[in-house]
Amino acid sequence: ALERDAVFVDTRERDEFEEARLPGAVRFDWREVVDDDTRRxxxxxxxxxxxxxxGITPDREIVLYCNTARRISHTYVVLKALGYENVAFYEGSLTEWLANDGAVDSGPVSDASTDE
Known part of the structure; x- marks a missing residue:
């Protein structure tokens, strides 16, 4: 699954992302899409x-995941509302990946993979 040209988007908290994530995944905090003043x-x-x-662009396949597929729904709705066509859930999320002994990346990241 990870061989395809998709961007795997992790919607978990920063500490969770740094502890273990799918190889090459980017972190996107679903709360970043909300204006703090207007709450819209x-x-x-x-x-x-x-x-x-x-790296989340309309021309790429986007696969959203978290731990149990609960936090990805908000990001999914936003992407679909913006017209992003190729958006999918990894329903098993990281929980399934780890249960199947999938390889993970870990450690701090200082680029757009995290929210600063």
Missing amino acids: LKPEGELEDLLAEH
């Missing part, structure tokens, strides 16, 4: 720029 979604252009900073 940020403007469409701002959202698209924010997603692109994480």
Whole structure:
């Protein structure tokens, strides 16, 4: 599954992401799409720029995961509302991956894979 040209998007907390993540995954905090003042979604252009900073673009296959597939729903709805067509869930998420002895990356990341 990881051989395909998809971006695997981890929607978990930073400490969870740094502890273990799918190889090559990027972290995207689902709360980043909400304007802190208005409590509404940020403007469409701002959202698209924010997603692109994480390598999440409409031309790529996007596979969302977390630990148990609960936190990915919000990001899924936002991506679909923005017109991203190729968005999928990894329903088993990291829990299944680890149960099947899947390889993981770990450690701090200092690029767009995390929220600063």
